[in-house]
Amino acid sequence: MAVDQYALTTLAALKAYMGISTSTDDAVLESAIDRASYAIEAYADRRFVQRRFYEWTTARGDSGLVVHNPPVAHVHYVGFGSLACMTVRSTVATDISATITVRESKMTLTRTDSTGNETQTDINFANHKSSNALAAQISATTGFAASASVNCSAYRINRLVGRDLKDSVATVTFADQAQMDITGDLPRGILYFGRSGYDDDNGDGWPTAPVSVLVDYDGGYETIPPDIVHACHLIASRIYNGRKRDTALASESFGDYSYSLGGVDSMDAEARALIAPYRRYYK
Numbered sequence: 264m265a266v267d268q269y270a271l272t273t274l275a276a277l278k279a280y281m282g283i284s285t286s287t288d289d290a291v292l293e294s295a296i297d298r299a300s301y302a303i304e305a306y307a308d309r310r311f312v313q314r315r316f317y318e319w320t321t322a323r324g325d326s327g328l329v330v331h332n333p334p335v336a337h338v339h340y341v342g343f344g345s346l347a348c349m350t351v352r353s354t355v356a357t358d359i360s361a362t363i364t365v366r367e368s369k370m371t372l373t374r375t376d377s378t379g380n381e382t383q384t385d386i387n388f389a390n391h392k393s394s395n396a397l398a399a400q401i402s403a404t405t406g407f408a409a410s411a412s413v414n415c416s417a418y419r420i421n422r423l424v425g426r427d428l429k430d431s432v433a434t435v436t437f438a439d440q441a442q443m444d445i446t447g448d449l450p451r452g453i454l455y456f457g458r459s460g461y462d463d464d465n466g467d468g469w470p471t472a473p474v475s476v477l478v479d480y481d482g483g484y485e486t487i488p489p490d491i492v493h494a495c496h497l498i499a500s501r502i503y504n505g506r507k508r509d510t511a512l513a514s515e516s517f518g519d520y521s522y523s524l525g526g527v528d529s530m531d532a533e534a535r536a537l538i539a540p541y542r543r544y545y546k
Contacts, residue, residue, distance in 0.1 A: 371385050
């Protein structure tokens, strides 16, 4: 076993922090690191280790936008629009229902046959990176057929939620209109749209009304901030040590000797204070 590729610290660093020199509990410590990393990212509502994001948000030409996972290392694409790239339909007339859903990293085809049995098929973008490849896989799935019209990146396809295929043919679209004039405060993850990209009232350029926008970017830290690493060590060590004692116990006494355990809450409060400056806040 090893820590997750996006873990916020390493096994060696945690063991050094805790003063552990043996390898007896390495698997338990690795699990604690993963759990602590997940807890920190859930609390901060963002990802810390640098990776590529395909992020859908809402923006307008005169306001720009803030991405979820700063700092931004590189922007690959910013765009909007809804140009058709394929149509999808149900092929089994006796099916009770058939739907298509498009999420961040995959398409999901769901059908219920005439006996009421449901089948769900996920088609991952990582393995089918273009709309042509997706259409071919859809047609290879029992109960569905797709016809491609424009080939595009699978990650640029607009989201769909439970689109019915029994009563009509679904048109799948993608963000085809790129925003070219972009500046930004990349460390804070803020992108601004230049005037050349605005709507000129002739139906061209970036719309002035709010629209769904795709931001394809590399975000997160190459080197995790020390405060986040320390918070991960605090939480992971609490998880590890908490296996062997009553976590509700604050203190104990033995005759004339007594001691305080500090409590889980105080440990969590310290970690929260370290994470707080990195939290994502909503306006």
